[in-house]
Amino acid sequence: MNSSPAAGSIATGSIATASHGAVISGVEHTRQAIAALQAEELQWFARAEALAAEETARIPSNEGREREMPRRGIAAELAAVLRRSDRGMQERMRDAAVLVDGFPETLGALEAGGIDVAHVRVIQDAGARITDPDARARFEQAALVVAERETPGRAKPIILMLAQRLDPVPLEERHTEAAAGRRVWVRDLDDGMAELAAILPAPLAYAIKERLTAHAREIVAAARGARAGAGAASDAGTEADASARPETGAAAAAPDAADADPLATDRRTTDQVRADVLADLLLTGHATAPVSAGSIPATAAITAHVQITIPAATLTGESTEPAELAGYGPIDPTTARHLAATAPVWERLFTSPTTGAVLQVDTYRPSAQMRRLLDARDEHCRFPGCRRPARQCDGDHTIDAARGGPTRVTNLANLCPGRHHPVKHGTAWSVVQRPDGILEWTSPTGRIYVDIPRRVLEFMALAAAAEPPPF
Structure with missing residues (x-):
């Protein structure tokens, strides 16, 4: 041993x-x-x-x-x-x-x-x-x-x-064999609770979670806005009543609990709202709770957003190379082609044949092309170990714009706003951007951590696999 x-x-x-x-x-x-x-x-x-x-x-x-x-x-x-x-x-x-x-x-x-x-x-x-x-x-x-x-x-x-x-x-x-095992089951928990679980094709599972999250964010944001509005109205009412009836102003300003806006009194967390929306959607077909109805108009459909990368030859049926669901991994070509056929817009992704790095993204719909390229290249926050999706991140200038850093893809990277963007600017961590979007982070103790874009790293790994194993 x-x-x-x-x-x-x-x-x-x-x-x-x-x-x-x-x-x-x-x-x-x-x-x-x-x-x-x-x-x-x-x-x-x-x-x-x-x-x-x-x-x-x-x-x-x-x-x-x-x-x-x-x-x-x-x-x-x-x-x-x-x-x-x-x-x-x-x-x-x-x-x-x-x-x-x-x-x-x-x-x-x-x-x-x-x-x-x-x-x-x-x-x-x-x-x-x-x-x-x-x-x-x-x-x-x-x-x-x-x-x-x-x-x-x-x-x-x-x-x-x-x-x-x-x-x-x-x-x-x-x-095909794995999809035959799709199922839904319930496991009993303590205190009157139970766990609902399902095995589904990955694109469906991720789309379901994304849609629930979108609903939850709308509801939580609406509740936060309603609480702020109710607080301002209460303050204004208190001042008016106090000037008119000094002796009973405070009591007169207290709102009747029965008339309270359900949005303003909603204190659920995002996880709780997501679970409640799941139950509403499955049991009624739409989010029925008052706070849900009050924050999302009936005509404002919320749809899921998933990112799927499909090789061109797979898209045309000339290849069986797997497509990829961002954040999960490989999905079968048939599912990928079906999803592509129903997508309202396609984005073309060009990668380097020698390094695998993302070089360019274009689309038929005008938008911020640089932002799209960064999201496709990075996929997530580029601080070592972080997996927050790129669409929820800030486009950070590697060399600060205030210090003359250009607004170019070679000087931009996604960093999550609540954690690692502040770490870069507010601590002794520093970063240098190398070719192909590779970031070299230097810690306060002088250690260097290299963060390689996912596609470049995968290309390196496949290149290593093409060589004979060292045994």
């Missing part, structure tokens, strides 16, 4: 007096040590699975229950040691064996601290469907290019797309 590194270069006693830079280094070293130990633990679980298989092979009986006993026995003891479920331990043993045998480079990257277990799960889940050994090895090589540069959340849709591109089994065939 592999030995584990020391848990960092900072002695435990000195943590309380560590400097800013030492804190960052200490966390980094500790996380690397944890990753190495997790890789070692996975190898122990895989060995437990191998021992169970060896013991099972020595049982002469064909009785299924008897042949399950070696695995159950080992899993039960591991579960007792770790205070976990023995059924769950059997699953961990099987998953670890698949990882050790089928994804050795991923295990090595975990052991070296280049990725963590969340990356491992993303790679293993996406690659499990690839049964061809050579295709799986190419996928693993490409996936690690992404995982070593991105958070698990950002990496997942890219790695899913890589799996689709490198799997020799056509996506159309796999999607």
Whole structure:
């Protein structure tokens, strides 16, 4: 078995007096040590699975229950040691064996601290469907290019797309089989609640959530406006009544609860409104609550906004290369062509044949072309690890406009307004934009973090996969 590194270069006693830079280094070293130990633990679980298989092979009986006993026995003891479920331990043993045998480079990257277990799960889940050994090895090589540069959340849709591109089994065939399993179910919860869940084709699921979110934002904004208006009217009424009847002005100004505007008294969160709108739409066909009706006119339909990228050859039916749903990953060509046929407007996306970078976006409808190009290139906030959609972000000048920075795509990037845009301007973080939209962020301690646009990173990963695996 592999030995584990020391848990960092900072002695435990000195943590309380560590400097800013030492804190960052200490966390980094500790996380690397944890990753190495997790890789070692996975190898122990895989060995437990191998021992169970060896013991099972020595049982002469064909009785299924008897042949399950070696695995159950080992899993039960591991579960007792770790205070976990023995059924769950059997699953961990099987998953670890698949990882050790089928994804050795991923295990090595975990052991070296280049990725963590969340990356491992993303790679293993996406690659499990690839049964061809050579295709799986190419996928693993490409996936690690992404995982070593991105958070698990950002990496997942890219790695899913890589799996689709490198799997020799056509996506159309796999999607047809998966779509047959679509269903809706309810799970009981405590305190009179229940959980409603559904398995649907990804474009439908994302469109449903987007539409619910659009409704919720309209309702929350209308409620906020109504509260502000009610507050102003109350203040004006109080002043008028006080001058006319000083002795009863305060009491006269209090509104009758029965006459209160339901919008002004709505205090629900966006999540609560989204859940209520879901129930309204499914049970009545439209949002029926007073606050919903009061904020959204009956004729103002709210539709979902989803971004789907379709290769030109797929759009014409000349190719079966998968399309991509932004924020999710690959979707089958038939669904993509159907959605394209119903879209009111198309945008054409041109990418570099040598780097995969987004070069230009055009459309038949006049609009802010630069904004569209940035949204297509970035897809989300460009601070390392952030996934807030580009359409909800600010177009930030990498070199501040006040300091002479030009308003060009090569000097613009999407940053989320509430968090990372202020971080860039209000802290010691700094950023430089390189060719192809690559951002180099420098932290207050001088560390450099490179944020690569999704399509450039995917192109790099596929290029790595085209090379023979290093084994």
